[in-house]
Amino acid sequence: MRSPDAVVVGSGPNGLAAALTLARGGLAVDVYEGSETAGGGCRTEDLTLDGFHHDVCSAVHPLVAASPFFRTIDLAARGVKLLYPPVAFAHPLDGGRAPAVVTSVDETAGGLGVDGPAYRRLFSPLVRDAGSIVPTALAPLRSVPAHPLAMARFGLRGLLSLERLARRFCSEEARGLLAGVAAHAMLPLTAPLSGAYGMLLTTMAHAVGWPVVEGGSARIVDALVGEVESLGGQVRTGRWIRTLGELPSSRVTVLDVTPRQLVAMAAERLRDRDRRALGGFRYGPGVCKVDWALSGPVPWQSEACRKTVTVHLGGTLEEVAASEADVFAGRHPDRPYCIVVQPGVVDPTRAPVGRLTLWAYCHVPAGSTVDMAERIEAQIERFAPGFRDVVLARVTRTAAETARHNPNYIGGDINSGMGTLRQTMFRPTVRWDPYKTGIGGIYLCSASTPPGGGVHGMCGYAAARSALADLGAHR
Numbered sequence: 001m002r003s004p005d006a007v008v009v010g011s012g013p014n015g016l017a018a019a020l021t022l023a024r025g026g027l028a029v030d031v032y033e034g035s036e037t038a039g040g041g042c043r044t045e046d047l048t049l050d051g052f053h054h055d056v057c058s059a060v061h062p063l064v065a066a067s068p069f070f071r072t073i074d075l076a077a078r079g080v081k082l083l084y085p086p087v088a089f090a091h092p093l094d095g096g097r098a099p100a101v102v103t104s105v106d107e108t109a110g111g112l113g114v115d116g117p118a119y120r121r122l123f124s125p126l127v128r129d130a131g132s133i134v135p136t137a138l139a140p141l142r143s144v145p146a147h148p149l150a151m152a153r154f155g156l157r158g159l160l161s162l163e164r165l166a167r168r169f170c171s172e173e174a175r176g177l178l179a180g181v182a183a184h185a186m187l188p189l190t191a192p193l194s195g196a197y198g199m200l201l202t203t204m205a206h207a208v209g210w211p212v213v214e215g216g217s218a219r220i221v222d223a224l225v226g227e228v229e230s231l232g233g234q235v236r237t238g239r240w241i242r243t244l245g246e247l248p249s250s251r252v253t254v255l256d257v258t259p260r261q262l263v264a265m266a267a268e269r270l271r272d273r274d275r276r277a278l279g280g281f282r283y284g285p286g287v288c289k290v291d292w293a294l295s296g297p298v299p300w301q302s303e304a305c306r307k308t309v310t311v312h313l314g315g316t317l318e319e320v321a322a323s324e325a326d327v328f329a330g331r332h333p334d335r336p337y338c339i340v341v342q343p344g345v346v347d348p349t350r351a352p353v354g355r356l357t358l359w360a361y362c363h364v365p366a367g368s369t370v371d372m373a374e375r376i377e378a379q380i381e382r383f384a385p386g387f388r389d390v391v392l393a394r395v396t397r398t399a400a401e402t403a404r405h406n407p408n409y410i411g412g413d414i415n416s417g418m419g420t421l422r423q424t425m426f427r428p429t430v431r432w433d434p435y436k437t438g439i440g441g442i443y444l445c446s447a448s449t450p451p452g453g454g455v456h457g458m459c460g461y462a463a464a465r466s467a468l469a470d471l472g473a474h475r
């Protein structure tokens with residue numbers, strides 16, 4: 001058996017991005033994955049009925065479309081086809097209204113009535129500068145932005161909470177639309193930066209779209225594994241690593257795990273102050289996710305909801321804010337904010353002819369064992385009366401089960417750490433190179449490092465580049 005130059009623990013998108021970058025750097029790479037399949041938060045399985053292919057975790061991929069790392073791969077040649085709905089996302093309100101974001105800023109603004117001009121003023125410059133804003137937001141903080149002025153314009157508004165940012169709008173439509181997209185952040189809508197998440201995701205909706213992958217998100221992982229293997233790398237599944245001592249010796253070790261696991265794995269090799277700093281890393285709330293097999297489309301009242309893959313449920317800004325506030329106060333909201341994804345709108349391969357899969361989650365307190373399926377279904381029924389009549393089967397995964405399924409989702413936190421202001425600037429700890437652990441040759445590459453959660457591979461890409469730079473320095 002060959003001895004590897006580099007070992008990667010964990011085969012999520014970041015672990016595989018690190019493995020590929022190291023392999024491209026000329027290193028022989030072995031990846032150790034605890035689960036029986038590679039992919040972490042990027043897997044597709046028949047969770048409900050035979051022939052219904054569900055994305056177990058991630059489903060919607062603006063970050064793949066925008067990621068500088070993914071631009072280094074010919075995804076199409078590897079069988080990854082991104083499918084774009086005509087509407088990027090919609091946000092139904094009572095009475096059959098549903099503001100929505102489409103590619104054109106003008107068209108989107110046109111659907112927002114009195115708030116159209118304010119929407120255009122906020123997003124036209126951001127979309128114009130998206131080519132510099134988005135890559136900068138996906139890079140570690142120490143990188144110098146290519147266009148500092150564009151970034152400063154984004155940053156100044158983005159520091160605001162969503163509630164402050166939304167003051168420039170007066171209609172329920174525009175305010176609800178922004179609240180729905182900002183609440184992806186898993187922050188209270190009164191928290192600094194909650195506005196930035198909404199602005200960034202909306203800018204990406206205009207600039208690159210919110211696609212799904214034909215056949216399911218696992219195709220992304222198949223492509224990454226194919227690339228790694230084409231360069232001689234090996235991905236070994238079913239191999240949980242509990243301590244660094246279990247790994248073969250190598251020049252570089254990159255860990256797709258969160259700070260809590262790093263502390264457990266590295267034990268006495270970490271300096272006291274590094275262990276203390278890692279121990280202060282904050283994890284966020286969890287999610288409760290439900291997957292359904294449907295006999296036909298969701299009977300949404302509004303046309304925009306029927307034409308999009310992603311629907312944000314929760315009603316007005318005030319209702320969405322109350323739902324998120326409940327979660328941060330340790331309560332389970334009665335009318336939760338939910339993210340609903342219906343890939344079948346653009347991808348008929350996910351289910352037998354005429355049938356569809358549906359995916360939704362809501363935020364819950366960390367570690368929750370509460371099954372929120374009834375409350376999520378009630379929110380869908382609110383905007384799609386008759387929904388329960390098309391349900392053939394459903395499966396729920398509580399936050400506690402999400403954490404059991406993947407140890408990186410501590411308490412069910414799908415971002416592997418909160419996106420607070422501090423943890424956006426310094427993630428996981430205050431360090432010039434956030435991928436270093438303080439142990440020579442050992443790097444961290446999970447979503448607990450910059451730029452945080454999502455399928456973009458940028459944490460792995462940057463961690464591997466940091467390792468390669470160190471190796472170059474010591475060659």
Ligand SMILES: Cc1cc2nc3c(=O)[nH]c(=O)nc-3n(C[C@H](O)[C@H](O)[C@H](O)COP(=O)(O)OP(=O)(O)OC[C@H]3O[C@@H](n4cnc5c(N)ncnc54)[C@H](O)[C@@H]3O)c2cc1C
Pocket residue numbers: 009010011012013014015016032033034035038039040041042056057058059060061063239240241242256257261287289361402406407408409414415416445446447448452453454455456459
């Ligand atoms: C329900 C849900 C919905 C989501 N929706 C989206 C979405 O639509 N779009 C989007 O961009 N993102 C989404 N995400 C977030 C996204 O999936 C994650 O941010 C992303 O997968 C993080 O990648 P990663 O490589 O850092 O970690 P992960 O993908 O979590 O992978 C970590 C891997 O490491 C393995 N591992 C951990 N510890 C060990 C060990 N000790 N030994 C061996 N193996 C180990 C795990 O088994 C896992 O396979 C969602 C996540 C969830 C859970």
